[in-house]
Amino acid sequence: MTLALLIEQLFNGVQFGLMLFLMAVGVTLVFGIMRVINLAHGSLFMIGGYFLMAALDWTSSYVLAVPLAFLMSALVAVVLEIIVLRPLYRRGPLEQVLATFGLTLFFNEAVTVIWGRESIPLQVPPLLTGSVEIIPGGAYPIYRLVITGVAIVAGLLLYLLITRTRVGALIRAGSDNREIVAALGINISLLYTLVFALSAMLAALAGIMMGPLLSVEPGAGDPILILTLVVVVIGGIGSVRGAFVGALMVGIFDTLARVLIPLAIQTNATSALVGMAVYVLMAVVLLFSRTGLFAAHRG
Amino acid sequence: MRPNLVLRRRGWLLLLLLAVAILLPPWLGTYYVRFATQIAIYGMAALSVDLLLGYTGLITFGQAGLFGVGAYAGGMLIVLGVTNAFVAWPLAILITMLFALAIGALSLRTRGFQFIMVTLAFAQMLYYFAQSLRNWGGDDGFSTQRRNDLGFLSLESHATFYYVVLVLLVLVVWLCHRLVRSEFGMVIRGIRDNERRVAAIGFPPYRYKLVIFVIAGGIAGLAGALMANHAKFVNPAVLSWQLSGEILAMVILGSAGSLIGPVIGAAFFLAFRDVLSDYTEHWMLFFGPLLVARVLLLRDGIWGMLLRATGAGEVPKEPKVDFPEVPKPTAEEKPGAGP
Amino acid sequence: MSEFLLEIEGLRKSFGALVATDNVTLNIRTGETHALIGPNGAGKTTLVGQLTGELAPDAGHIRFAGRDITALQTADRARLGLARSFQITSIFPTFTAEENVALAVQATEPHSYRFWQPAETIERLRKPARKLLGDVGLESLGRRIAARMSHGQHRQLEIGMALATTPVMLLLDEPMAGLGMEESRAMSQLLASVKGRYTILLIEHDMDVVFSLADRITVLVGGRIVASGTPDEIRKSREVRIAYLGEDDDEFAGGLDAPG
Numbered sequence: 001m002t003l004a005l006l007i008e009q010l011f012n013g014v015q016f017g018l019m020l021f022l023m024a025v026g027v028t029l030v031f032g033i034m035r036v037i038n039l040a041h042g043s044l045f046m047i048g049g050y051f052l053m054a055a056l057d058w059t060s061s062y063v064l065a066v067p068l069a070f071l072m073s074a075l076v077a078v079v080l081e082i083i084v085l086r087p088l089y090r091r092g093p094l095e096q097v098l099a100t101f102g103l104t105l106f107f108n109e110a111v112t113v114i115w116g117r118e119s120i121p122l123q124v125p126p127l128l129t130g131s132v133e134i135i136p137g138g139a140y141p142i143y144r145l146v147i148t149g150v151a152i153v154a155g156l157l158l159y160l161l162i163t164r165t166r167v168g169a170l171i172r173a174g175s176d177n178r179e180i181v182a183a184l185g186i187n188i189s190l191l192y193t194l195v196f197a198l199s200a201m202l203a204a205l206a207g208i209m210m211g212p213l214l215s216v217e218p219g220a221g222d223p224i225l226i227l228t229l230v231v232v233v234i235g236g237i238g239s240v241r242g243a244f245v246g247a248l249m250v251g252i253f254d255t256l257a258r259v260l261i262p263l264a265i266q267t268n269a270t271s272a273l274v275g276m277a278v279y280v281l282m283a284v285v286l287l288f289s290r291t292g293l294f295a296a297h298r299g
Numbered sequence: 300m301r302p303n304l305v306l307r308r309r310g311w312l313l314l315l316l317l318a319v320a321i322l323l324p325p326w327l328g329t330y331y332v333r334f335a336t337q338i339a340i341y342g343m344a345a346l347s348v349d350l351l352l353g354y355t356g357l358i359t360f361g362q363a364g365l366f367g368v369g370a371y372a373g374g375m376l377i378v379l380g381v382t383n384a385f386v387a388w389p390l391a392i393l394i395t396m397l398f399a400l401a402i403g404a405l406s407l408r409t410r411g412f413q414f415i416m417v418t419l420a421f422a423q424m425l426y427y428f429a430q431s432l433r434n435w436g437g438d439d440g441f442s443t444q445r446r447n448d449l450g451f452l453s454l455e456s457h458a459t460f461y462y463v464v465l466v467l468l469v470l471v472v473w474l475c476h477r478l479v480r481s482e483f484g485m486v487i488r489g490i491r492d493n494e495r496r497v498a499a500i501g502f503p504p505y506r507y508k509l510v511i512f513v514i515a516g517g518i519a520g521l522a523g524a525l526m527a528n529h530a531k532f533v534n535p536a537v538l539s540w541q542l543s544g545e546i547l548a549m550v551i552l553g554s555a556g557s558l559i560g561p562v563i564g565a566a567f568f569l570a571f572r573d574v575l576s577d578y579t580e581h582w583m584l585f586f587g588p589l590l591v592a593r594v595l596l597l598r599d600g601i602w603g604m605l606l607r608a609t610g611a612g613e614v615p616k617e618p619k620v621d622f623p624e625v626p627k628p629t630a631e632e633k634p635g636a637g638p
Numbered sequence: 639m640s641e642f643l644l645e646i647e648g649l650r651k652s653f654g655a656l657v658a659t660d661n662v663t664l665n666i667r668t669g670e671t672h673a674l675i676g677p678n679g680a681g682k683t684t685l686v687g688q689l690t691g692e693l694a695p696d697a698g699h700i701r702f703a704g705r706d707i708t709a710l711q712t713a714d715r716a717r718l719g720l721a722r723s724f725q726i727t728s729i730f731p732t733f734t735a736e737e738n739v740a741l742a743v744q745a746t747e748p749h750s751y752r753f754w755q756p757a758e759t760i761e762r763l764r765k766p767a768r769k770l771l772g773d774v775g776l777e778s779l780g781r782r783i784a785a786r787m788s789h790g791q792h793r794q795l796e797i798g799m800a801l802a803t804t805p806v807m808l809l810l811d812e813p814m815a816g817l818g819m820e821e822s823r824a825m826s827q828l829l830a831s832v833k834g835r836y837t838i839l840l841i842e843h844d845m846d847v848v849f850s851l852a853d854r855i856t857v858l859v860g861g862r863i864v865a866s867g868t869p870d871e872i873r874k875s876r877e878v879r880i881a882y883l884g885e886d887d888d889e890f891a892g893g894l895d896a897p898g
Binding site for chain 2: 690692711712713714716717721722724728729730731732733737740741742744745746750751752753754755756757758760763799802803
Binding site: 031037039084087088091092093094095097098099101102103104105106107108109110112113222226229230232233237271272274275276279280282283286287290291292 | 352358360405406408409410411412413415416417419420421423424427428430431432433540541544547548551581583584586587588589590591593594595620
């Protein structure tokens with residue numbers, strides 16, 4: 001029974017880690033290529049969930065609502081990139097931090113104005129309710145398995161995109177040397193828009209899939225954003241591989257800490273330890289490596 | 300314009316501001332006395348951020364963490380019966396400085412992007428820690444019931460408390476004024492300008508950055524303890540990342556790299572919130588875009604604009620920050636880049 | 639004290655497949671002016687980085703005044719008396735010229751954890767700073783904000799800051815880089831005036847300066863030392879001509895034939 005529980009939690013950890021990867025890869029790509037720190041990334045996660053909810057209201061069908069929410073998120077991202085991000089490319093890190101923080105404040109309030117302050121529960125799609133027995137005695141929700149699968153597929157597609165395609169080659173070139181990209185006569189602003197939209201769509205995808213597990217509420221992206229940043233710090237900024245390893249580490253570590261620490265210690269300090277576990281992990285990584293595990297840029 | 304004249308104008312401007320701070324709130328009434336107290340407290344917190352941002356070139360996104368440690372320490376000390384401010388406040392400062400030492404020792408190992416994220420993450424860790432303090436109300440926080448006293452003087456009157464906070468703020472500004480012009484101040488400003496050069500002439504930058512981080516932490520801690528006194532209530536919101544961002548915004552709105560700017564920025568932020576809150580609970584809907592607009596459209600904060608408008612000097616337009624990931628094509632680096 | 643002030647032994651540094659410093663062994667005598675030359679990409683900058691402590695070597699040792707400094711931080715090396723100037727101007731742009739030098743003077747004190755007295759009133763720092771500004775030809779510009787000075791003045795300021803740390807040895811990384819003719823003349827005069835007073839490692843592309851100032855010259859190509867000797871020996875070395883730039887390079891030949 002304990003083993004079954006442990007395996008179930010391990011699955012949960014991997015699944016959470018993959019969600020964090022979808023988030024972290026966006027932050028790290030946007031920084032690696034455009035040199036922009038995007039604190040509004042959590043908002044893109046949040047509006048993914050809201051758009052799904054709204055689309056469900058209109059269409060009453062997950063099959064229609066999910067792609068619709070996805071498209072709307074991409075649209076918001078493109079508008080955002082053109083209006084706010086573009087002027088920021090030439091600005092310093094401080095201004096980027098403040099402007100994207102301002103965006104987060106705006107989005108958190110905007111969804112409150114439109115949909116209210118209360119958190120809105122989302123149902124798991126009817127087709128995906130129920131569970132399967134993955135190991136004897138351990139039933140696992142189908143929905144979690146499916147979103148894990150989707151995240152893996154998304155990750156693989158991203159890998160293929162970066163390593164096998166022309167756009168991917170541009171992305172890699174851009175993250176190494178933007179002058180080269182510009183010198184090749186490639187439309188760099190289009191490339192930037194694409195990268196930002198891609199990162200936003202991955203964040204929205206995570207938000208859409210997490211919607212039925214968490215609830216949709218104002219500020220829902222904030223804790224995810226901060227965990228995402230922890231992932232990026234651990235993995236090393238600018239590195240997609242680092243984002244992947246860091247995300248899995250944080251996802252599994254956080255999930256297991258929530259299960260194992262209360263089993264081991266039952267005092268007042270338990271919940272404190274659980275909440276702080278991930279940050280302790282980050283501190284330990286920093287003690288050994290100042291720039292994270294897979295630093296792409298030496299500081 | 301002659302330097303003397305500029306300095307004299309700046310002196311008059313400062314005197315005018317001080318006169319307003321002393322005379323205006325009581326004349327307007329209790330509500331505004333409390334409002335002004337808030338400005339002074341947040342101004343002090345913003346000043347601590349500016350020591351790091353404007354004078355050392357460090358972008359910290361976690362100062363609310365230290366502000367909150369000060370608030371919790373201050374509030375807890377009152378509840379635990381340490382009512383004398385001469386004991387409680389230095390103790391709260393000391394506790395916060397210890398936290399700053401631990402956080403700074405780790406986060407200052409990193410630079411640039413990592414530093415911003417790590418300071419944010421540690422503040423968030425403190426936030427979760429505070430949430431888990433069930434004996435202290437957990438998520439709901441706790442009430443201190445009363446304020447500290449100065450031994451002979453009760454601070455329960457809002458006006459008395461305000462003037463004590465104001466005196467402390469002026470004191471802190473003055474101490475910082477000495478600090479940034481001292482030999483130590485030259486070193487940290489040198490680090491802001493050119494950390495590599497500072498190391499090359501023989502200063503270990505890490506240690507000096509850690510010292511200013513701890514000093515700034517102490518100031519934030521004092522501000523936090525004063526906030527616990529002001530509100531007679533402490534909850535985890537004092538450690539939230541939004542507050543860290545708001546404090547950073549105050550510094551930028553007011554002008555980084557000056558000691559008065561952050562206080563002006565705090566005043567502007569609180570006034571903006573106060574005025575808009577009369578019309579809508581969704582004032583953040585306007586503050587977010589305002590912040591974006593300030594960053595995209597203006598190159599200067601309020602204090603900088605005020606100084607220039609009155610011919611009383613200027614502040615650095617945009618603080619130079621430590622960010623090794625982005626090569627800065629600054630003027631002094633262009634020539635002689637190769638044979 | 640040993641005959642050599644700086645001893646580099648078996649130093650090696652590679653970046654991935656690129657070997658930037660390939661088993662470099664080099665000794666620099668106390669008091670000599672030693673020039674390090676080599677084509678672009680020869681690994682001069684990487685070598686300087688390891689000498690100053692900004693880069694950690696993969697293997698080898700660096701001894702300074704008899705002490706192994708391989709593991710020391712940049713600041714600690716500076717405190718031992720190893721001062722440097724930068725190839726790309728590196729100053730404090732918001733400080734005045736005098737403040738730039740005064741901060742370097744301040745660095746010679748045991749520590750700077752003094753928080754009270756305004757630095758501008760401390761004559762113990764300001765007096766030597768003003769004198770050094772005079773030495774490098776900037777006496778009238780003490781109050782000028784460094785960002786508003788010319789490139790040539792920046793280079794002079796660099797030297798002034800290096801001298802202000804009361805060094806034993808100067809590591810001058812292309813002090814002539816980007817200077818106009820008039821400025822070049824002033825700079826080579828300045829360099830001639832410090833020659834002999836300090837042990838100097840001079841990295842420089844200007845062959846006139848190298849051959850007129852250096853007591854010994856080391857040639858670095860592809861991360862490896864291909865020759866080391868007096869200016870005469872280097873001038874005659876066929877090996878150097880071939881390895882350095884190919885035989886018929888006019889600039890190099892000019893430098894060889896008409897030194898000074």
